[in-house]
Amino acid sequence: MISVKNVRKSFGDVEVLKGIDLEVNQGEVLSVIGASGSGKSTLLYCINGLEPVQQGVIEVDGMSVHDKKTNLNHLRQKIGMVFQQWNAFPHLTTLENVALAPRKVKTLPKAEAEALAESQLKHVGLGDKMHLYPNALSGGQQQRLAIARALAMEPNYMLFDEATSALDPELVGEVLDTMRLLAEEGMTMIVVTHEMGFSRDVSDRVAFFHKGVIEEIGEPEQVFGQPSSEHLQKFLAKVR
Amino acid sequence: MTTVAVFGDLQPQDLLFLGEAALRTLLISSVAIATGSLAGIVFGWMMAAGNRTVQFAMNALLDIFRSVPLLIQLILFDAFVSIAGFPMPAFWSGTMVLSVYTSALVASVARGGIESVPASLRRASRSLGLSYWQDMRYVVWPVGLRSVFPSWVGVSLSVMKDSALVSVIGYIELLKASQILITRTAETFFILGIAGLFYFALSFPLSRAGQYVERRWQQS
Numbered sequence: 001m002i003s004v005k006n007v008r009k010s011f012g013d014v015e016v017l018k019g020i021d022l023e024v025n026q027g028e029v030l031s032v033i034g035a036s037g038s039g040k041s042t043l044l045y046c047i048n049g050l051e052p053v054q055q056g057v058i059e060v061d062g063m064s065v066h067d068k069k070t071n072l073n074h075l076r077q078k079i080g081m082v083f084q085q086w087n088a089f090p091h092l093t094t095l096e097n098v099a100l101a102p103r104k105v106k107t108l109p110k111a112e113a114e115a116l117a118e119s120q121l122k123h124v125g126l127g128d129k130m131h132l133y134p135n136a137l138s139g140g141q142q143q144r145l146a147i148a149r150a151l152a153m154e155p156n157y158m159l160f161d162e163a164t165s166a167l168d169p170e171l172v173g174e175v176l177d178t179m180r181l182l183a184e185e186g187m188t189m190i191v192v193t194h195e196m197g198f199s200r201d202v203s204d205r206v207a208f209f210h211k212g213v214i215e216e217i218g219e220p221e222q223v224f225g226q227p228s229s230e231h232l233q234k235f236l237a238k239v240r
Numbered sequence: 241m242t243t244v245a246v247f248g249d250l251q252p253q254d255l256l257f258l259g260e261a262a263l264r265t266l267l268i269s270s271v272a273i274a275t276g277s278l279a280g281i282v283f284g285w286m287m288a289a290g291n292r293t294v295q296f297a298m299n300a301l302l303d304i305f306r307s308v309p310l311l312i313q314l315i316l317f318d319a320f321v322s323i324a325g326f327p328m329p330a331f332w333s334g335t336m337v338l339s340v341y342t343s344a345l346v347a348s349v350a351r352g353g354i355e356s357v358p359a360s361l362r363r364a365s366r367s368l369g370l371s372y373w374q375d376m377r378y379v380v381w382p383v384g385l386r387s388v389f390p391s392w393v394g395v396s397l398s399v400m401k402d403s404a405l406v407s408v409i410g411y412i413e414l415l416k417a418s419q420i421l422i423t424r425t426a427e428t429f430f431i432l433g434i435a436g437l438f439y440f441a442l443s444f445p446l447s448r449a450g451q452y453v454e455r456r457w458q459q460s
Contacts, residue, residue: 087364
């Protein structure tokens with residue numbers, strides 16, 4: 001379980017998260033929607049400790065992320081993250097990209113790490129691209145590579161930070177399909193997204209961020225069907 | 241007459257003398273490039289990753305070594321160690337000055353290499369659980385190296401040629417050897433031509449090896 005309690009986070013003088021409370025249960029898919037700059041992505045960065053918080057507590061499986069005693073490198077193995085930029089390691093083949101962290105972080109033998117990488121690449125439909133370098137892949141393929149790379153660490157949670165925002169429109173579908181597959185397999189996911197259709201179809205719950213607070217949270221039918229907050233109504237009217 | 245005059249007063253063993261001097265040029269520049277590069281990578285990392293105080297101090301220090309002509313650094317250092325009571329062979333004082341000078345040049349290159357790796361790529365590698373040093377070793381080093389390798393080759397080639405300045409403190413490398421022969425034989429043009437060929441023979445393999453490595457990387 002991921003639990004976020006009264007989290008406040010500032011960049012300099014700008015407060016980006018103004019007291020966030022949130023719980024995500026095992027097997028749940030939570031999507032996070034809201035305008036740019038509302039703090040959605042920042043929350044993900046805080047959850048795996050890439051950003052410090054000024055106040056509040058985030059716990060992942062009972063481990064406090066920002067406690068100095070927590071081994072973040074260890075904790076991050078439980079939390080896969082996929083970014084807006086694809087971030088493939090340009091000097092490694094697709095297979096090596098996925099096998100790197102299992103080899104170096106989990107210290108698996110090379111053959112074992114590569115077998116794991118191979119199965120994850122097949123999982124996301126890149127079984128025939130294993131020996132290509134990232135620059136030979138399309139954006140959608142590179143983003144699926146990033147998903148396979150995160151999955152190879154066998155995480156309990158997956159965080160998606162606008163994973164399709166930087167893609168050409170015709171490539172969005174293949175990445176969403178891969179994410180949908182993970183959701184069906186029971187992966188616990190927090191998905192920051194601008195894809196309202198995807199959010200509505202796949203999520204168990206949807207959270208609407210507005211200026212650093214969760215203004216509304218609930219099941220997709222309720223959030224998209226009967227939004228009660230005025231800001232959410234305006235937001236949905238704009239993105240539709 | 242026991243020796244054959246090849247070209248005026250120039251004798252066959254003089255070529256051997258030049259060849260040995262070329263090896264000395266190779267030796268002093270290799271040592272300086274190796275130690276200077278190692279130190280320069282550490283300095284470059286300090287400039288890229290250190291706090292403001294560290295960055296300011298490193299910049300100021302390296303600026304001195306980059307800005308003061310190497311010739312002056314050599315003479316000052318050699319005089320200083322003699323006055324201070326630790327005179328050392330010209331090879332050692334020359335190597336030390338040349339290494340520090342190289343490290344100042346390599347530091348900028350190394351910092352550029354580290355900064356050329358996008359922050360988002362490093363966040364991605366850390367998010368997989370790689371530690372700071374694993375990220376440095378397996379992501380930042382190979383990615384950064386590819387982007388600044390040509391600059392590093394350039395620094396190395398120029399250090400090899402700059403090593404000629406070590407002659408002012410009495411180390412008999414290629415240029416100094418040429419001057420000695422010129423003084424004796426007055427065959428300025430011919431001897432400098434040969435010295436130039438030696439420098440070319442030393443530089444060319446390095447520059448070709450650099451191109452080869454770059455091409456290998458580009459194919460990936």
